[in-house]
Amino acid sequence: QKEVEQNSGPLSVPEGAIASLNCTYSDRGSQSFFWYRQYSGKSPELIMSIYSNGDKEDGRFTAQLNKASQYVSLLIRDSQPSDSATYLCAVITGANSKLTFGKGITLSVRP
Amino acid sequence: DGGITQSPKYLFRKEGQNVTLSCEQNLNHDAMYWYRQDPGQGLRLIYYSQIVNDFQKGDIAEGYSVSREKKESFPLTVTSAQKNPTAFYLCASSIVKNTEAFFGQGTRLTVV
Numbered sequence: 001q002k003e004v005e006q007n008s009g010p011l012s013v014p015e016g017a018i019a020s021l022n023c024t025y026s027d028r029g030s031q032s033f034f035w036y037r038q039y040s041g042k043s044p045e046l047i048m049s050i051y052s053n054g055d056k057e058d059g060r061f062t063a064q065l066n067k068a069s070q071y072v073s074l075l076i077r078d079s080q081p082s083d084s085a086t087y088l089c090a091v092i093t094g095a096n097s098k099l100t101f102g103k104g105i106t107l108s109v110r111p
Numbered sequence: 112d113g114g115i116t117q118s119p120k121y122l123f124r125k126e127g128q129n130v131t132l133s134c135e136q137n138l139n140h141d142a143m144y145w146y147r148q149d150p151g152q153g154l155r156l157i158y159y160s161q162i163v164n165d166f167q168k169g170d171i172a173e174g175y176s177v178s179r180e181k182k183e184s185f186p187l188t189v190t191s192a193q194k195n196p197t198a199f200y201l202c203a204s205s206i207v208k209n210t211e212a213f214f215g216q217g218t219r220l221t222v223v
Contacts, residue, residue, distance in 0.1 A: 032209045043201055043214040044154070088153060090212075096159075096167050097208035099144055103153035 003027060004091050006102035014110050019076040023089030023102055026070070032092035033065055033072045037085045038104065044088055048074060079109045114138070117202050117215035123223050124189070124196065132187045132218045134202035143185040144203040144212060147171060154201065160185055161208050189220065197222050 006023050013019045021035075032051055036044035048063040050056045050072065056063045062075040072091075076083055089102040115136045124130045134143065142161050146154040156169030160179040174193025179185055185204075189196045199219050205212040 034211060043217045046211050046213060049211050092209050097142075097161065098156060098159060098167075098169065099203070099205075099212055100156065100170075101146070101154040 002102075003093055003100045004089055004102040006089050006105050009105035010108060011105055012108045012110060013079050015079060015081060017079050017109075019079045019083070019107055019109070021074040021076075021087050021089075021105055021107070022071060023073065023091075024071045025089075025091045025093070027091070027093040028067075028070060030067075030091050030093050033063070034090040035061075035063060035072075035074045036088040036090060036101075038088060039085045076107075079107075081109045081111050083107060084109050115202060115204055115213060115215035117200075117218050119218060120216065122218055122220045124220060125223060127191045129188055129190050130220065132189065132200055132202075132220070134185045134187065134215060136183050136204045136215075138204060138206070138213075139182070140204035140206050141182070142205045142208050142210075142212070143179070144205075145169075145175075145177065145185070145187045146201045146203065148199040148201060157187065196220055 004025050035048040037047050038044040050063040050065045060077045064073045086104045086106045088104040093100050118133045144159040145157040148154050155171050157175050158177040160166035163182050176188045201217045202215045203212040
């Protein structure tokens with residue numbers, strides 16, 4: 001089982017819709033979880049971090065963490081064409097605190 | 112200006128050459144990371160360091176080497192043993208382990 005898995009894409013939603021991105025992880029002891037956005041040709045930028053079970057909201061973004069089920073998700077409300085990018089899930093895993101990324105999912109928001 | 116600086120932005124390497132990619136941060140971060148990204152792929156961890164003079168291999172360390180002699184610097188050497196080095200290389204840092212990491216602008220390495 002891969003350490004961090006994201007469901008295969010690409011994902012396409014109409015403008016104004018909610019985009020739901022999911023991620024699962026294998027290390028039950030993981031404590032830190034992140035979502036990054038990466039535009040084509042650019043480096044990833046951090047958009048959300050979450051450390052405890054439940055929801056964390058920041059503007060149009062909501063991160064959800066369920067440690068018992070070992071998944072973390074990102075909801076983007078009122079999706080905009082500017083949200084079109086690749087979204088990467090990242091998890092701190094292992095005793096040496098390795099920051100591991102999923103393969104990412106490409107989101108396309110249709111005007 | 113605080114941040115993470117990677118240089119050069121573009122780098123061309125001949126077959127059989129070693130090249131060194133620079134990563135410098137002035138954020139006083141303890142942890143630093145090197146990743147490789149191939150087209151359409153996620154980030155794969157090469158090496159990481161949680162403290163000066165200490166570093167660990169990531170998932171794809173073969174053909175690469177690093178040093179961490181100073182807190183602010185974490186250079187990556189791509190050796191001739193790395194058979195497919197053409198990729199986008201990303202350096203990141205975080206204030207301490209288990210916290211958010213922030214990325215530099217990346218270096219695109221091409222073998223010619």
